[in-house]
Amino acid sequence: MKAFYHLPGLFEFYELYRAFLPLYRSHREYFYDWCEIGSIYGAPADCLWGGGRVGFGEAKADEVAALMREYGVSSRLTFSNSLLRAEHLSDRNCNALCALFEKNGGAKNGVILTSELLLAYLRQNYPCFSFVSSTTKVLTAFEQLEAELGRAEFDAVVPDFRLNKAFDRLFALPEGKKQKLEFLCNECCDFACGERRACYENVSRKNLGENCADHVCASPAAAGGYRFSAAMKNPGFIGIDDIRHVYLPNGFSHFKIEGRSLGSAIVLEFLLYYLTKPEYQLNVREEIYLDSALDLF
Numbered sequence: 001m002k003a004f005y006h007l008p009g010l011f012e013f014y015e016l017y018r019a020f021l022p023l024y025r026s027h028r029e030y031f032y033d034w035c036e037i038g039s040i041y042g043a044p045a046d047c048l049w050g051g052g053r054v055g056f057g058e059a060k061a062d063e064v065a066a067l068m069r070e071y072g073v074s075s076r077l078t079f080s081n082s083l084l085r086a087e088h089l090s091d092r093n094c095n096a097l098c099a100l101f102e103k104n105g106g107a108k109n110g111v112i113l114t115s116e117l118l119l120a121y122l123r124q125n126y127p128c129f130s131f132v133s134s135t136t137k138v139l140t141a142f143e144q145l146e147a148e149l150g151r152a153e154f155d156a157v158v159p160d161f162r163l164n165k166a167f168d169r170l171f172a173l174p175e176g177k178k179q180k181l182e183f184l185c186n187e188c189c190d191f192a193c194g195e196r197r198a199c200y201e202n203v204s205r206k207n208l209g210e211n212c213a214d215h216v217c218a219s220p221a222a223a224g225g226y227r228f229s230a231a232m233k234n235p236g237f238i239g240i241d242d243i244r245h246v247y248l249p250n251g252f253s254h255f256k257i258e259g260r261s262l263g264s265a266i267v268l269e270f271l272l273y274y275l276t277k278p279e280y281q282l283n284v285r286e287e288i289y290l291d292s293a294l295d296l297f
Helices: 012-024 059-069 087-090 092-101 116-125 142-149 197-208 239-251 264-273 278-290
Strands: 003-008 034-041 077-079 110-113 131-132 182-183 252-255
Touching: 003 239, 003 264, 012 059, 012 116, 012 264, 012 278, 034 264, 059 077, 059 092, 077 092, 087 116, 092 116, 110 116, 264 278
Parallel strands: 003 034, 003 252, 034 077, 077 110, 110 131, 182 252
Antiparallel strands: none
């Protein structure tokens, strides 16, 4: 079995992928042969249907679509706003994105979502997408996850990261449900956080243009921001050894890397850690750093 990574920053890190994807194609020997890029996900700035993070991607949609089409990579639109109302479904920009990406190239593209209202609308109007149940639903009980996996309308389900190591229940799932799971690998959020849903709802309100205060994270480590080194110590962290020796042998193939709100330098570190053989990581860094068009910081 192969691991399929779902990578952050479809719009947010377009310039990084414009440098990375040619390297990934031309020097496949630099990268592990047991993994592939499953998709790249994200949303542009000021996206009404957006959720999870307040988007800042400034890349032009047609250029993003062309890059993904050229390299045969699946695009996923992050439309995980949980507070959408019927009047929001007619948003011109979001519908234009759907029309552009629904049938863009050979790879099947998808939408990551939370809202049942949006799911029904997209299934009726853009049926060629695959639909992914977002981790922003914060389904922390395993019974909730099993019910979500049983829904035929979803091709994939991203569980709450606190269920990543529930191996006794995960290993007992039937094969079809195992293949629908997409584990969030590198979450840095406090494992005991009880405000995750409120945090996501705050982002949804901001994307709807509501004038609301920022959600204040109560975690003691919040002031330090995202640190990959800290994420590696999180009880829900999934590293490459876990993927190769625990998840793949037990029938799980899909892994999501978070990072849309981070800088391209840290996203490059994710690409190095999860995809790149150690002996070639310097080669990849050099090729990316020497791209004068790319501002990594």
